[in-house]
Amino acid sequence: MSHDLYGEILLDHYRLPRNHGRLENPTITVEGTNPLCGDELTLDLEFTGDHLTNISFSGRGCAISVAATSMLTELLKGKTIHEIEEWTGNFRTFIREGKAPDGVDMGDIQSLAGVAQLPVRVKCATLPWTTLEQGLVRYKGT
Amino acid sequence: MKTITEIRKDFPILNMKVNGKSLVYLDNAASSQKPVQALDAFCRFCESRYANVHRGVHTLGEHATTDYEAARTKVAEFVNAPSSKGIIFTRGTTESINLVAYAFGRRFVKHGQAILLTPMEHHANLVPWQLMAKSVGAELRFWPMKPDGTLDMEAGKKLLDSSVALVAITHVSNVLGTINPVREIALMAHQVGAKVLVDGAQAVPHMPVDLTEIDADFYAFSGHKMLGPTGIGVLWGRLDVLEDMEPFLTGGEMIKEVYLDHATWNDLPYKFEAGTPPISEAITLSAAISYLNDVGMEWVYSHTRALTSKAYELLSQEPGVTVYGPAVDRGPVVAFNVAGIHPHDLAALLDQEGVAIRAGHHCAQPLMRWLEVQATARASFYLYNTMEEIDVMMDAIRMAKKVLRVA
Numbered sequence: 001m002s003h004d005l006y007g008e009i010l011l012d013h014y015r016l017p018r019n020h021g022r023l024e025n026p027t028i029t030v031e032g033t034n035p036l037c038g039d040e041l042t043l044d045l046e047f048t049g050d051h052l053t054n055i056s057f058s059g060r061g062c063a064i065s066v067a068a069t070s071m072l073t074e075l076l077k078g079k080t081i082h083e084i085e086e087w088t089g090n091f092r093t094f095i096r097e098g099k100a101p102d103g104v105d106m107g108d109i110q111s112l113a114g115v116a117q118l119p120v121r122v123k124c125a126t127l128p129w130t131t132l133e134q135g136l137v138r139y140k141g142t
Numbered sequence: 143m144k145t146i147t148e149i150r151k152d153f154p155i156l157n158m159k160v161n162g163k164s165l166v167y168l169d170n171a172a173s174s175q176k177p178v179q180a181l182d183a184f185c186r187f188c189e190s191r192y193a194n195v196h197r198g199v200h201t202l203g204e205h206a207t208t209d210y211e212a213a214r215t216k217v218a219e220f221v222n223a224p225s226s227k228g229i230i231f232t233r234g235t236t237e238s239i240n241l242v243a244y245a246f247g248r249r250f251v252k253h254g255q256a257i258l259l260t261p262m263e264h265h266a267n268l269v270p271w272q273l274m275a276k277s278v279g280a281e282l283r284f285w286p287m288k289p290d291g292t293l294d295m296e297a298g299k300k301l302l303d304s305s306v307a308l309v310a311i312t313h314v315s316n317v318l319g320t321i322n323p324v325r326e327i328a329l330m331a332h333q334v335g336a337k338v339l340v341d342g343a344q345a346v347p348h349m350p351v352d353l354t355e356i357d358a359d360f361y362a363f364s365g366h367k368m369l370g371p372t373g374i375g376v377l378w379g380r381l382d383v384l385e386d387m388e389p390f391l392t393g394g395e396m397i398k399e400v401y402l403d404h405a406t407w408n409d410l411p412y413k414f415e416a417g418t419p420p421i422s423e424a425i426t427l428s429a430a431i432s433y434l435n436d437v438g439m440e441w442v443y444s445h446t447r448a449l450t451s452k453a454y455e456l457l458s459q460e461p462g463v464t465v466y467g468p469a470v471d472r473g474p475v476v477a478f479n480v481a482g483i484h485p486h487d488l489a490a491l492l493d494q495e496g497v498a499i500r501a502g503h504h505c506a507q508p509l510m511r512w513l514e515v516q517a518t519a520r521a522s523f524y525l526y527n528t529m530e531e532i533d534v535m536m537d538a539i540r541m542a543k544k545v546l547r548v549a
């Protein structure tokens with residue numbers, strides 16, 4: 001099972017996380033934790049209108065949560081809130097069923113397919129998405 | 143005397159392949175595997191002697207009652223309890239401790255008194271006391287530890303004054319492996335009039351335990367960590383203390399006479415065994431104890447000690463690895479971290495090589511904070527593990543370092 005889990009794409013994101021660090025002037029900073037593993041994640045979000053113009057992350061976590069966060073930032077930087085919500089739905093389906101919804105190309109995220117079979121690790125891959133959702137709620141409320 | 147090869151044959155699960163590799167099961171502190179002798183005992187009992195206990199006057203009812211009570215005697219002898227009447231069957235250590243927290247704590251621990259614990263307790267020996275202390279207005283105190291993860295006896299003595307109603311302490315830490323001097327602590331506690339509960343979940347499976355010698359007031363352990371089934375555990379209590387307590391769970395079995403508006407309590411130990419008890423589990427546990435007796439607890443202790451020493455030594459020498467807990471005189475658990483690798487990734491990568499270890503906070507979050515870590519990996523050993531399996535684990539750790547490119 002875990003064989004394919006730690007594949008080259010995932011390891012690449014783990015070793016060289018994209019958009020890692022802090023933003024100078026984030027519109028919203030949101031934190032997420034996974035008490036079971038002790039993963040801690042901070043997302044800095046910069047919005048311009050309804051566009052997520054910049055995003056970065058910091059914190060600590062396992063390879064799966066770091067790679068999943070890195071992939072998320074790469075995928076969603078520059079997207080509109082509407083598009084982000086659509087991707088969040090796609091990701092939920094993907095992590096529940098282990099495969100992308102019909103006609104959707106998950107890109108690098110596809111490499112997380114094995115996580116769907118590991119209930120204990122699903123939370124690691126989902127953490128950046130639930131954290132981002134909280135960020136969106138906060139932004140929309142402002 | 144069985145050889146290790148013969149012992150391993152008694153545990154069919156050890157022949158399993160995991161991810162194409164031979165299983166190396168090093169998560170014994172979480173739960174142990176079961177020998178065929180225990181599984182057979184379960185089947186034989188259910189096939190030929192099963193019925194509810196202490197009720198029917200029919201033949202099967204009598205057979206089941208005889209076997210169930212024989213299991214109680216077997217447990218009492220195994221831990222040299224002063225009397226088998228003080229052996230109460232529960233669902234596990236957790237329920238045993240909750241029983242004491244409710245039936246003893248809420249009745250006898252008074253407002254302003256203290257409960258003395260240690261920072262190395264499993265949540266099962268911490269959270270029940272938090273709730274109980276809150277409900278009666280008692281204070282929780284924590285026995286300080288030295289940097290090596292052993293108790294600071296001098297510092298603890300200062301906290302152990304006459305305001306302490308109860309000392310609740312683990313016999314062997316499920317993370318650090320520390321073996322606490324429970325005999326000495328029971329003596330000290332009794333001198334100031336405090337009662338003592340010992341969490342023996344990690345001790346009884348691994349070393350000869352003599353309850354008469356330890357002389358605590360309560361001692362708790364679980365069947366599933368000592369080759370027995372899940373769903374059964376033990377609370378031993380001193381008879382005079384148990385006599386003074388009110389019941390914990392109520393219903394059938396635990397009563398003597400019931401009227402519409404009140405009831406009187408059954409004799410010990412039945413007063414604390416409400417409802418249909420874990421009958422077949424008790425019979426299976428009894429067979430597991432027979433197995434441990436056949437192998438010999440002295441042998442189990444020295445064998446797992448040798449495994450632990452080897453693992454501790456190899457892990458300590460491995461670059462980037464931090465090992466937690468005392469270097470010597472420890473139980474068969476070794477918690478560690480590999481720099482740059484989250485324990486969950488390590489456990490997942492070891493699983494790829496067939497090696498089962500635990501990763502996480504091990505139900506000891508305050509201890510994780512004390513160690514200043516989020517989580518650790520943990521290898522824990524039992525009578526069926528071999529020296530070669532530790533080498534397999536070390537190779538798998540090196541492989542994990544390579545995969546995650548940790549030097």
Ligand SMILES: Cc1ncc(COP(=O)(O)O)c(C=O)c1O
Pocket residue numbers: 171172233234235236237264266267312314315316341343344364375505
């Ligand atoms: C030291 C210690 N105490 C208590 C427990 C709880 O045991 P159980 O889950 O069987 O009730 C455990 C096992 O996880 C333990 O290691």
